[in-house]
Amino acid sequence: MVSSDEALEEEERLRKLIRALPDDKRFAFHKEAEKQLKDPDTYATLNYLFIAGLHHFYLGKWIRGFFNIAVFLAGAIMLFTPLTIVGILLIIIITVIEFYALFKSQTIVQVYNNCVSEKIYRQIIKK
Structure with a gap:
């Protein structure tokens, strides 16, 4: 599992790469990212309500x-x-595992979003 600090560092690295893109490619990146990136609060809510x-x-x-x-x-x-x-x-085992995911939801979604951003970035720079 990636720590929250590592996820933040990766996110900052990606932001720097994206800022360095030309305007048209940066626009394309953000347009695609808007469709694919996930919200940590939605993830946490789904976990909390439907364990x-x-x-x-x-x-x-x-x-x-x-x-x-x-x-x-x-x-x-x-x-x-x-x-x-x-x-x-x-039921107890699943609940304990999912409570862990609930408490780590910010990091879990941040890591997911970092992976998606990296994939989109790679696609954009190939164009």
Whole structure:
């Protein structure tokens, strides 16, 4: 996991590269970035309200999102079977993992946005 300081340094490095672009390419970068960059508050809200993994879909992490929902639902179903203890454990495990993601949401989304910005920058300079 990247620390918040490392993510900030990477973001600043990218900003310097983008500022150095000619006006037309900088405009193209910002136009594309506006479509693709994600909001940390939306990610955190989805995590907080729907602990089962919807915030992963927001960042395009479909497999992880489906895995979280599947484990959460399996745990919920097991609550009504003789495997109640296993169900409770599954729900607790997913909740603990997702609380960690909730508290690191700013950094998680910043790292995601840095990767997207780098990709857009590379595409723009190739043109």
